[in-house]
Each structure stands twice: as C-alpha cells, then as structure tokens.
Amino acid sequence: ERLLLLRQVTESGHSIGEIASLSDEQLTTLLQEDQAAQLRSPAETQVQSEAGEAHVSACFEALERLDGARIQAVLTRAAVELGPARFIDLVVIPFLQRIGGLWEQGTLRPGHEHLASVAMRQVLGWLLETFQPANGAPTLVATTPAGQRHEFGAMLAAAIAATAGWRTVYLGPDLPAEEIAVIAREVDAQAVALSVMYPNENIMVADELRRLHGLLPAGTSVLVGGRAAHLYQRQLEGNGAEVIPDLRSLQERLRLS
Secondary structure (H helix, E strand, O other): OHHHHHHHHHHOOOOHHHHOOOOHHHHHHHHHHHHHHHOOOHHHHHHHHHHHHHHHHHHHHHHHOOOHHHHHHHHHHHHHHHOHHHHHHHHHHHHHHHHHHHHHHOOOOHHHHHHHHHHHHHHHHHHHHHOOOOOOOOEEEEEOEOOOOOOHHHHHHHHHHHHOOOEEEEOOOOEOHHHHHHHHHHOOOOEEEEEOOOOOOHHHHHHHHHHHHHHOOOOOEEEEEOOOHHHHHHHHHHOOOEEOOOHHHHHHHHHOO
C-alpha cells in the first residue's frame, strides 16, 4: 500500500526525495490535496497565469527604465504571492525566456541583461535561504566549472532543485573539479548541477568535466545546463554527464529523481 501511495504522489509531480520521509497518513493527505487542486476551476488557474504575466510585464517595464530596484521588488512580491514553485513556473522561466529571445534578436543590450540578472540573483538568493527540505531529502550541489564565472544559471538550478524538494548546496561560481568533488562527497550529494554559460576555455572546461567524472562517487548524477552546454555534449555524455537543454527539462529531471 505504501509503494502505491508513493507512486501516486510522485505521479502528481512530487520528487521521491520530497516525500520519502512522510508517513502514510501524510502521503494520503498530500495526494488528496493534489487531487483537489486538479479539480480547481479553470478560472482559478487562469487568474494565477494572468498574475504571472502581469509580474513579468512589470519587470520588463522596469527593465526599460533601467530600474533594478523595481525589478527586484516585483520579483519578491511575485515569489510571496505565488509561492516558490509557481513563481519559478509562471514568472522566472517566462521572464528569462523572453530575455533570451530578445538577446538573440539583438534588441536587448548587455547592460539590460546584467541588470535583470542582478535583480533575479538577489531574489533567488533570498529564496534559497528560506527553503527547509524534508528529512531524508536528496542533496544537490550547484556550481560552475573552473573558468566559468557566470553564476546565475547555477543559482537558478539550485532554486529549481529546492522547489522540487531537494536539499541544495550552492557553492557559487568558478570551482575546480577537486573542490566540487570534495564537497559532493562531504554532503553525500546524489547530484551535481553545473552551469556552462560561455563557450570560452573549451579545453579547460572539457578537462574539468573529465576530471570531475573521475573524482565523484559512482552513482552521482552530473547535470549540465546553460547556453554553452550543448557545445560539450559529446565530452559530457562520454563522461557520464547529462546535458539539460532548458529549465523545464531540469524541473522534470529533478522531479523524477
């Protein structure tokens, strides 16, 4: 009966790490809550979606005025109003996807992107400090390989993992393989998430990933995302790592763990 409950709750979108320590009674309550949520009126779902769109629009209005404080205030309010999981789904991912699209079109200047990233980083840092994982939750270490100094993707991966029920250890950017492996071993990490944003130092990154594979305990998943991750796909897969193409894919991967 417990195995059936666990399967039903994971199929509702919860990770096994989030629910493994719950009692049968708690699992039943959680399943009932999920089933009730699925029966909510389309109007309620629409209201939440519209709220997310309004927050994203407000962020872009502030971005046009180069008002970083306003962006941070809007994001903070959205996180409080929607809750962490819906904040990621309805605000963070659409906001970043829109920024990425404008960047590819050449209509967004580097200064605008940096301003948005700083505001988002502040809010994600605050969120990470507030998460309290359940006892027995799996652990994920998030960082960037040596030579990769852009930390935003790794911080976002940590926040997504936290909303999926993982205990997260965020190490900041630019760490050599030896340091990542030492921390992963000390915290008994089930996964290491790496962000590779820029296609520089090709040989260095490939070498770091190869060394990390040899230093981590067997069975530790290595999840690599970011703008430049696909450039290393052959090296990554050859060293047992997984290339994560986008944020929603990361959400699904962590929920299935």
